[in-house]
Amino acid sequence: MRVLKFLLWTCVALFSAVLLGLSGTYLYLSPNLPAAETLRNVRMQVPLRIYSADDLLIAEFGEMRRTPIRFEDIPPDFISALLAAEDDNFANHYGVDVKSLMRAAAQLVKSGQIQTGGSTITMQVAKNFFLSSERSFSRKANEILLALQIERALSKNEILELYVNKIYLGNRAYGIEAAAQVYYGKSIDQLSLAQLAMIAGLPKAPSRYNPVVNPERAKIRRDWILLRMFELGRIDRLRYEQALAETVEVRAQAIAPPQIEAPYVAEMARAELVGQYGGDAYTEGYRVYTSVRGDLQEAANQALRSGLIDYDQRHGWRGPEARFPGLDNAAWLAKLAEQRTLGGLEPAIVSRVERDGIRVLTRGGAEEAVAWQSMKWARPHLATNSLGRAPQKPADVVQSGDLIRVQRQADGSLRFVQLPQVQGALVSLDPRDGAIRALIGGFSFEQSNYNRAAQAKRQPGSSFKPFVYSAALDKGFTAASLIDDAPIEFVDPYTGKVWRPKNDNNTFLGPIRMREALYRSRNLVSIRLLQEIGIDYAVDYGTRTFGLPRDDLPRNFSLALGTANLTPLEVASGYTVFANGGYRVQPYLITRIDDRDGNTLFRANPPRVPEARPAAVQTTAEVPGESPAQAERVMDARTAYIMTSMLQDVIKRGTARRALALQRSDIAGKTGTTNEQKDSWFAGYNGDFVTTAWAGFDQPQSLGRGEYGGTLALPIWMRYMSVALKDLPPHLPPEPDGLLRLRVDPASGRAAAAGAGDAFFELFRSDMPPQPATFEPRGFTQDHFSNEAAPVPIDLF
Template identity: 80%
Template sequence: MRLLKFLSWTCVALLSAVLLGFSGTYLYLSPSLPSVETLRNVRMQVPLRVYSADGKLIAEFGEMRRSPIHFADIPQDFVDALLAAEDDNFAHHYGVDVKSLMRAAAQLLKSGQIQTGGSTITMQVAKNFFLSNERSFSRKINEILLALQIERTLDKNAILELYVNKIYLGNRAYGIEAAAQIYYGKSIGELSLAQLAMIAGLPKAPSRYNPVVNPERAKIRRDWILARMYELGKIDQQRYQSALAEAVEVRQQAASPPELEAPYVAEMARAEIVGRFGSDAYTEGYRVHTSVRSDLQTAANRALREGLLAYDQRHGYRGPEQRLAGLDLAGWQAKLAEQRTLGGLEPAVVTRIDGDGIQVLTRAGSEERVDWQSMKWARPHLNTNSLGRLPGKPADVVRTGDLIRVQRQDDGSLRFVQLPQAQGALVSLDPADGAIRALIGGFSFEQSNYNRATQAKRQPGSSFKPFVYSAALDKGFTAASLINDAPIEFVDPYTGEIWRPKNDNNTFLGPIRMREALFKSRNLVSIRLLQEIGIGYALDYSKRFSLPPEELPRNFSLALGTANLTPLEVTTGYAVFANGGYRVQPYLITRIDNRDGEPLFLANPPRVPDRQMPPSTPQATAAALPDTSSDANASAAEPVAEAPIPAERVLDPRTAYIMTNMLQDVIARGTGRRAMSLGRSDLAGKTGTTNEQKDSWFAGYNGDFVTTAWSGFDQPQSLGRHEYGGTVALPIWIEYMGVALKDRPMHLPPEPDGLLRLRIDPATGRAATAGASGAFFELFNKDAPPQPAQEVSSSFQDNFGSEPAPVPIDLF
């Protein structure tokens, strides 16, 4: 009896010591433990996502790939698989599984090393949200105490939801939805039982059981989980066997694969959001909706790339990117793995040559055929203006081991191409409010992320002339005014240097009407107009088109387009003509939502009156965007709806209409005639080519879209002796506008009041006399009608609608 009493009291003492130890530990550690109440409103890091106007995902930015999911959306099969793998007693314990802890302690005593932590899912939530990965007894005790608190605060479903959204599952995937997208390209709800079991096996060791890196080890882990599910009665024999038989087929991909290729647009949106929200932009789950339409962006991508490829092929083949003749198949594959697909052009190595084409090895490891027909263009490039002889057979173009580029066609076949050296850009706006509908800033963002649409300051050449002509119309000139297309000479009073501008073909037409001078793009007429209206007036007038004054030269070369403007700035200027005289500002972001889909910002750009906002473009005030500089939790702010802002009229609608009418003649009768292939009568625009053909432009519009295409080399050099705005940029514009305007009715701003159509004498530009030969109708502002008919002397005098002021011009 004494022995029994001793043992009983000893047990009581030991139990009391343990309880006192736990109590003391709790009292000591609990004040420093974080509050688990924060888990009720936890904000996990969610990446920034950018979307098109029609809801297509363009890009995702952020260190962590995460797409939080609600418990109700988690498949039951995944819950069963996860619990079978991690914590099959989850439903019955209170945060701590004593048996698991005892098992872990026994392993520690036996081996002297920590084998397993004995952690429940609740303990892992405590560690993931509040603690580090340090392996120590103090951290484990904190983990246990926090787990007990979590179980008292949250229900089991909420704990599981926190866990599956927080855990790291390899390849930058955080949470099960991101993992499903990365490994299978599907949502978690679309996965099979075997695939769900595969993801459930990742939390234990994401790198070891990664199905991309270690498919065999991942399969072993998957099959073990399936067996555990079968043992626990979660699946029947048939489902178990079917899942075991399923092959491991995964391929790493982006967490949310882009549905629309628009990397330049994505970067513009990212930069703007970072400017507004700072580093929170990458973690707060902002959803940015842009004004870009997916169909138009796809058309812009194709138009620019095909236009640059066409130009490139006109100037011959420069040879392979590398010669790999000394390598074997493994060496070729290794070299191909180092290359990237750029602008849709895939790297390939020539493996065999015959009379009808070549065989190439692709990055995917397959050998495919390239037909000789797609190689016939490849005359040797000698220089910008010279080519070698036409090739007669494939062996004249390539050799075995050449690293080349191929382009996959719609039918799956490969076309022989090379990476263009010339670059380009295309911008398309809605002239009603400045919404950017499509934008591409180069052949390939992967090749160069320099956005030429918004950053490249280039000379617009003759595409600048409509701004000068518009100023002249408002200064009293008319479309029928006669201007002398004759040599002109300027002497610098300080240096004595002489400037003798000339027309591109070095010819002179003498007296010519303004309309004809514009569609024939006569340089000397533009200079005379600028000289007559005055440089100061022209510079001040250019502000109406939002042209940056610091980029406009204060000399007569301004008339020839020697300003430094981006394609976006030129497009913005042309929008004033396209909408009937209103100034609009280009914008990209239409809406910013927080992670819960609540709007933080709704765009409300100035808009042309009587033009309705499209359904995809919400209205609210830009000022509603919260100031995040002092408030880190900006997502709680609400936008304030406001009435639409009317755009400012900056141009007489009659002037805008006459300019559009004159620019229609550029397409119908002038340097833009190729655009007639679209079969539309509502197109207006102007080509532009700079000295030595360093820049090629076409800016044009109808009432729905105003679009500018530019092409040139990043380091300015000649595009070639016979390359102009009408040969390089215009085909790009035509290809894009053909898609943009397909099935759309004709549309231009309506004719305003105050215009006259009068018959004029083509020889004098004055009102025609009765029975005058060749007379035709011209469009006039009723406040500036043509001069009355009169006899014209044999010696020409410039007709500006009034007596011209003396100007220092030497005619010869």
């Protein structure tokens, strides 16, 4: 009896000691434990996502890739797989599984090291949200106490939802939805049973069981999870065997793949969000919707790159990017791994030169053919205006081991190309409210993230002339006014420097109508117009009417020839005034910002022109139930209409005749080429889109003889607009009231006499009819010369 009493009291004492120890531990640790109820309002880091107007993903920014999902959206098969792998007693315990803890303790005693933590899913939630990953008894005690609190505060479903959205699963993926996108490019509800089991095996050790890095080990764990699901009765034998037979096919992507390529647009939106929300922009799950349309952006990408490649090939082959002769395929693949695809141009190494083409090794390890037909353009580049002899065979162009570029065609074949040195930009706006519909700021964002569409200040050349002509129309000139196209000379009274501006071909036509002078792009007429209206008036008009930055407009007569410094976006914005009938709109990109819960934080409601817009090109920025502000009228509608008529003639009979190939009656625009062909421009529009294309070198240099706005920028514009205007009916602002169509004498510019055989019809404002007397061309005096900025010789058209 004494022995039994001793044993009994010993057990009571031990139990009391354990109870006192646990109580003491709880009393010691509990004051420092966070409240489990805070998990109901936890805010996980969610990246910033940028979308197009048609809801296509453009880009994602943020260190943690996460897309939280609700418990109701978790596939039941995944829950079964996860519980089989991590906590098959989850439904029955209260946050702590005593058997698992005892098993972990036994392993510790046996090996002297912590093998497993015996953690339940609830304990892992406690650790992931509140504790560190430190392996210590105090941390484990905190974890147990928190798990007990969590079980009291939250339901099992809520605990599972927190867990599957928080866990790290490798490759920057946090949560199961992000992992599904990273490894399979699908949503979690689109995965097969085997794929769900693969993801369920990642929480234990994301790096060890990563199916990209260790596919064999990942498959072993996947198969073990499938076996556990079968043993637990979660799946039947047929599904088990089918899942076992499925091969491991994954792809790893650090970020979500963009559905459209618009990195310059994404960067503009990102910068605006960071400016507004600071660092929270990357973690608060904002969804930003832009005005860019996916189809138009893709058309802009293709148009600009094709135009720059065409120019590049006209100026010859500069040779391979590097040479690696005498190496084997493994060494070549290592070299290729260091290269990036730029603007759709893939790196490749010539593996064999044949009579009818070459064989190249691509980064994927495949050896593919490049036909000789695609190499015939590769005459050696000697200088900007000089090429070597045409190659007669592939060996005249490349050698084995040469690092080159190839472009994959729609049929899968490869085309021989080289990475252009020339750059360009294209921006397209909706003239009714300023929405940016497409924008590309260079050949490749990976090559250079400098956004030439919005940041590059370049001289617009003759594409600036419509701004001067419209100012003249509003000051009393008409499209029939005669201006003398004759030599002119300016002498700086302080330096004696002489400026003799000239036309592009150094010819002079004498008195010429303004309409003809614009479509022929006569420089001396533009200068004389600027003299007549005055530089101050022209600068004020350009700033007030077109929104041009005053500081970038030179205060001398070279302004008439386009020596201002403007971005393609600023030029396009100015042309919207012509395209919409005289209203000022501001370019904008972001139409809506939603938070992670779908609440709209911002919705653009820009001023719009009052005319109705066709449904085919309706903007997404309109606020339901809220009338937009009306855009400010900055130009008489009659002036805008006459300018559009004159700019249509640039296409019908002027420097942009190539655009007649579009077979559109509603397009207007102006070419621009700066001194020594350093910049090539075309700015054009109809009632639906205003688009500006620019091309040139980042460090200004001549594009070469014959490279003008009509030969380089215009084809880019045409490629884009052929897609943008496809299936759209002709559209220009309607003819306003107060216009006259009168027969004009071409020799005098005044109303023609009855029966005059060579008279023609011209548009006039009713308050500005033709001059009653014969126009006498006027010349300059030295008093007209401005000394505020020395003019430079310039040859523009």
